[in-house]
Amino acid sequence: MEKQVNNSTDKSVSITWQPDPQSSKAMHKQIVDYISGKVASGDWTVGSKLPPQREMAKIFGVNRSTIFNAMETLKSYGIIDADYGGGTRIACNTWSLLMSAPPDWNKYIASGPFKPNLPTIQLINKLEFDKNFIRLGTGELSPQLFPQDMLAAVFKALPAKISSLNYLEARGLAELRESLVQRLASRGINVKPSNILITSGSLQALQLISVGMLKPGAQVYTETPTYLKSLQVFQSAGISFTGIAMDKNGLVPWKIGKVPNGSLLYTIPTYQNPTTLVMTAERRKEVFDFCSKHRLPILEDDAYGELHFDGNTPPLPIKALDDSGVVLYTGTISKTLAPGFRVGWLVGPESVVNRLADVKMQMDYGASSLSQWALTEIFNSGAYDEYLSKLRLQLKERRDIALEALDKNFSDIAAWDIPTGGLYIWLRVNSKISSDKLFQEALSKNILLNPGSVYDYKENKNIRLSYAYANKEDLAKGIAILGAIIKKYRSI
Numbered sequence: 495m496e497k498q499v500n501n502s503t504d505k506s507v508s509i510t511w512q513p514d515p516q517s518s519k520a521m522h523k524q525i526v527d528y529i530s531g532k533v534a535s536g537d538w539t540v541g542s543k544l545p546p547q548r549e550m551a552k553i554f555g556v557n558r559s560t561i562f563n564a565m566e567t568l569k570s571y572g573i574i575d576a577d578y579g580g581g582t583r584i585a586c587n588t589w590s591l592l593m594s595a596p597p598d599w600n601k602y603i604a605s606g607p608f609k610p611n612l613p614t615i616q617l618i619n620k621l622e623f624d625k626n627f628i629r630l631g632t633g634e635l636s637p638q639l640f641p642q643d644m645l646a647a648v649f650k651a652l653p654a655k656i657s658s659l660n661y662l663e664a665r666g667l668a669e670l671r672e673s674l675v676q677r678l679a680s681r682g683i684n685v686k687p688s689n690i691l692i693t694s695g696s697l698q699a700l701q702l703i704s705v706g707m708l709k710p711g712a713q714v715y716t717e718t719p720t721y722l723k724s725l726q727v728f729q730s731a732g733i734s735f736t737g738i739a740m741d742k743n744g745l746v747p748w749k750i751g752k753v754p755n756g757s758l759l760y761t762i763p764t765y766q767n768p769t770t771l772v773m774t775a776e777r778r779k780e781v782f783d784f785c786s787k788h789r790l791p792i793l794e795d796d797a798y799g800e801l802h803f804d805g806n807t808p809p810l811p812i813k814a815l816d817d818s819g820v821v822l823y824t825g826t827i828s829k830t831l832a833p834g835f836r837v838g839w840l841v842g843p844e845s846v847v848n849r850l851a852d853v854k855m856q857m858d859y860g861a862s863s864l865s866q867w868a869l870t871e872i873f874n875s876g877a878y879d880e881y882l883s884k885l886r887l888q889l890k891e892r893r894d895i896a897l898e899a900l901d902k903n904f905s906d907i908a909a910w911d912i913p914t915g916g917l918y919i920w921l922r923v924n925s926k927i928s929s930d931k932l933f934q935e936a937l938s939k940n941i942l943l944n945p946g947s948v949y950d951y952k953e954n955k956n957i958r959l960s961y962a963y964a965n966k967e968d969l970a971k972g973i974a975i976l977g978a979i980i981k982k983y984r985s986i
Contacts, residue, residue, distance in 0.1 A: 505539070505541055505542045505543055506542065506543045506544075506545070507532070507538050507542050507543065507544060507545075507584075509545070509550075509553050509554075511528055512553075512554055512555050513525055513528070513554060513555070513556065521554075521556050521560050522556075522560045522561075522563040522564040522567065523564075523567075525554060525556070525560070525561070525564040526564050526567050526568055529544075529564070529568060529573065529574075530568070530573060533573055533584055538584050539584065540583075540584050540585065541583055541584060542583060542584045543581050543582070543583050544574065544581070544582040544583065544584075546581070546582075547561045547562065547565065547582075559934065563613065565582065566620075573585060614930070614933065614945065614947070614948055615948055618631065618942065618944065621937075621942050622942065624942075626940050627937075627940050627941065627942040628940060628941050628942065628964050628968045628969075628971065628972040628975075629942050629960070629963045629964050630936075630941060630942065630943045630944075630959055630960060630964060630969070630972045630973070630976065631942060631943040631944030631957075631958055631959070631960055632942075632960050632962070632963035632964075633767070633829070633917055633918070633944075633960055633962070633963075634828070634829070634833050634917075634962065634963060635829075635830075635831075635832070635885075635917075635962050635963065636962060636963045636964065636965065638965060639885060639888055639962075640832065641831075641881050644872070644877045644878075644881055645868075645872075647875075647877065648868055648871045648872055648875065648877065649868065651871060651875075652867060652868060652871060655867060655870075655871055656864075656867050658863075659863045659864060659867075660863070661859055661860055661863070662860045662863055662866065663860075664848075664851035664852065664854065664855045664860070665687075665688070665690065665691050665692065665847060665848075665851045666690070666691060666692025666693075666839075666860065666861060666866060667692065667863070667866040667867065667870060668687060669867075669870045670692060670866045670867075670869060670870040670873075671687035671690040671692065671839075672687050673870050673873040673874055674687075674690055674839055674873075675687055675690070677873065678841065681799070681810060681811060681814065682810040682811065682813075682814030683811060683813045683814050683823065683841065685841055688844050688847065689841055689842060689843070689844060689847060690839055690840070690841055690847065691839065691840045691841075691842075691847045691850055691851050691854070692837065692838075692839055692860075692861050692866060693824075693837075693838045693839060693840055693854065693861060694836045694837070694838070694858060694861040694862070695826055695828055695833065695836050695837065695838045696795065696797055696824040696825065696826035696828070696838035696839075696840075697838070698838065698854070698857075698861075699822075699824045699838055699839075699840040699850075700722075700793075700824075702840070702850045702853050702854055702857075703758075703793065703822070703850065704733060705853065706849060706850050706852075706853035707846070707849070707850070708733055708756065708758065709756050710732030710733070711732060711733070711734070711756075712732075712733045712734075712756045712757060712758065713733075713734055713736055713754055713756070713757040713758070714733055714734070714735050714736070714757070714758050714759075714760055715735075715736050715738050715750055715757065715758070715759045715760070715790075716735060716736075716737060716738065716759070716760040716761065717737070717738060717740050717744075717745050717761060717762070717766060717769075718737030718738060718739065718740070718950060719737075719768055719769065719946060719949035719950040719954075719956070720737070720760070720762070720766075720767070720768075720949060721762065721767035721768060721795075721949060722735070722760055736750075737950075738750055740766075740769070740771060742771075743773065743774045743776065743777040744763060744766075744771060744772070744773030744774060744777040744778070744781070745761055745763075745773065745777070745781060747759075747780055747781045747784035747785070748784065750784070750788075750790070753788040753789070753790045757790055757791075758790070758791050758792075758793055759781075759785055759790050759791070759792045759793065760793045760795065761773075761781070761792065761793070761794055761795070761812070762794075762795045762796075762797070762798070763778055763781075763794065763796075763809075763811070763812060764796060764798055764799045764808045764809075764811070764915075764916075765798035765799075765801065765802075765808070765913065765915050765916030765917075765918075767797070767798070767916075767918065767949075767958075768918055768920055768944070768946070768949045768956075768958035769920045770911070770913040770915075770916045770918050770919065770920055771911075772806075772808050772809075772914070772915070773809070774809065775809035775810070778809055778810075778811075778812045778815065779815060781812060782812050782815045782816070782820070782821070785820055786818065786820050791820060791821075791822065792812060792820055792821045792822070793821075793822050793824070794811060794812050794813055794821055794822070794823045794824070795824050796811055796813075796823060796824065796825050797824075797825070797826050797828065797829045798829055798915065798916045798917065799811065799825070800830055800882060801829065801830060801885075801886065801889060801915045801916050801917065802886065802914060802915035803886040803887070803889060803890040803893075803914065803915055804890065804914045804915075806914035806915065808915065811823060813841065819842065819843035819846070821842075822840060822841070822842040822846065823840070823841040823842070824838060824839065824840050824841075825838060825839050825841075826838035826839070827869060829917065830882065830885070831872075831878075831881075835862075835865045835868070835869060836861060836862060836865060837861055837862070837865050837866060837869050889915075889917070889961070889962065891966075892961040892962065892966060892969065893912075893913060893919070893961050895961065895966050895969055895970055896919060896959065896961040896969055896970075896973065897912065897919075898970070899969065899970045899973035899974060900919070900921075900973060902974070903973055903974050903976075903977030903978070904921070904973070904977050904980075907923060907924055907925055907977065907980050907981060907984060908921045908922060908923045908924060908925075908980075909921075909922045909924070910922065917960050917961065917962040918958050918959060918960050918961070918962075919958075919959045919961065920946075920956060920957075920958060920959075921956060921957040921958075921959055922955070922956050923955040923956060923957060923980060924955075925955060925980045925981075925983055925984050926983050926984065927955070927979075927980060927983035928947075928955060929945035929946045929947045929954060929955050929956060929957065930945055930947055931983075932945060932955075932957070932976075932979065932980065933945045935979045936975075936976060936979060939975050939979065941972050941975055941976055943957055943958075943959070943976065944957070944958040944960075945957060945958075946958065957976075959973070
């Protein structure tokens with residue numbers, strides 16, 4: 495049956511096609527190709543209006559999320575414009591002058607150096623900037639926790655401290671690395687400034703290692719579930735993951751088995767993301783001994799190590815056991831202060847630091863000079879430690895609000911452990927609803943969450959709940975709404 499939308503006065507388009515559900519090509523990609531082809535052929539001209547997304551879903555016989563993905567792709571190509579005086583309109587058909595067929599943009603995207611994030615991650619990244627959503631999954635501190643007074647004092651003092659804002663040496667600002675030497679020593683890590691590389695956030699350290707040290711086909715072992723699964727930085731370098739099970743004490747190293755050459759172990763031993771599990775001191779020693787014996791390098795991510803409360807100071811990092819350069823250690827200011835600083839650090843043997851510093855200089859010529867000077871002043875002034883003490887109390891208060899809301903709304907539909915630090919609660923939901931379905935249902939109620947499926951190698955019904963970002967009122971409200979959604983599906 496022909497389906498039409500036609501209004502000559504409004505220059506609306508006519509649609510007489512539907513995607514093939516039996517095709518190997520994704521439905522939203524078929525829709526992108528169809529609309530691109532209509533534009534390229536000149537059938538749909540600039541200014542022509544598309545139907546509303548809800549109506550297009552009916553016309554094409556697909557769900558709204560498929561239409562959303564197709565429209566976002568078309569907008570990124572510049573083919574449509576959703577802000578054209580109301581409604582979605584054709585914005586450009588320039589490429590039709592050069593091509594007789596619609597452009598296969600995906601071919602070029604797929605050939606680039608980086609693999610795209612999972613569609614769910616892409617959507618989360620987009621909607622986190624929509625103020626209409628309660629953000630229950632966001633892994634960063636709330637604007638309410640931003641230390642304005644401390645930073646005002648720091649930036650007032652900076653002009654007298656900064657000698658220039660020129661490019662810095664490859665390893666980063668010397669004064670900042672010297673300050674980090676002192677901070678690392680307090681955590682049992684004894685190194686020199688030459689053992690430290692300043693990066694543009696700890697994520698860049700992962701990228702540097704993936705392209706500068708690991709060969710295509712290399713094996714990366716990691717906890718399962720893991721934050722790393724939600725990224726594509728290692729996969730983009732042709733590297734594969736193997737998930738290693740955890741017990742109550744942390745990652746179980748003897749389950750790794752035979753270790754091939756060129757492999758790496760990635761671990762978050764303190765407030766593991768997403769589970770918030772803390773690896774015991776005994777298990778850290780077992781992991782270190784296993785990796786030393788099998789010549790398996792360790793990449794230790796310590797993004798959350800300083801965010802402890804309830805008087806539960808976590809064990810020293812695995813790096814504190816290292817006297818032979820087996821462990822590369824990364825830290826960051828993103829989780830404790832502000833991700834906008836874009837400052838992290840990598841600690842390792844000088845040979846490794848020098849190699850990665852060279853790679854980094856080819857990428858961005860160094861992390862922000864201003865951010866490095868500011869962070870140096872924050873550390874050296876003593877203000878940071880005072881701020882951390884207050885932050886821990888505030889995070890504990892937020893955690894307790896979340897726990898109270900969970901006890902009230904989730905007691906019969908989920909299980910969880912009480913975190914003693916970090917930013918998250920790992921919910922193990924007992925319901926027939928999948929995490930991806932829950933994600934979509936929550937979006938319809940203006941709740942944005944992180945489903946467990948983005949952290950694992952298989953489908954699961956878990957949720958990474960953050961108590962760090964949403965304001966306290968929205969935190970309790972959002973958890974209540976989420977509980978009601980899950981209960982609706984309990985008997986379905």
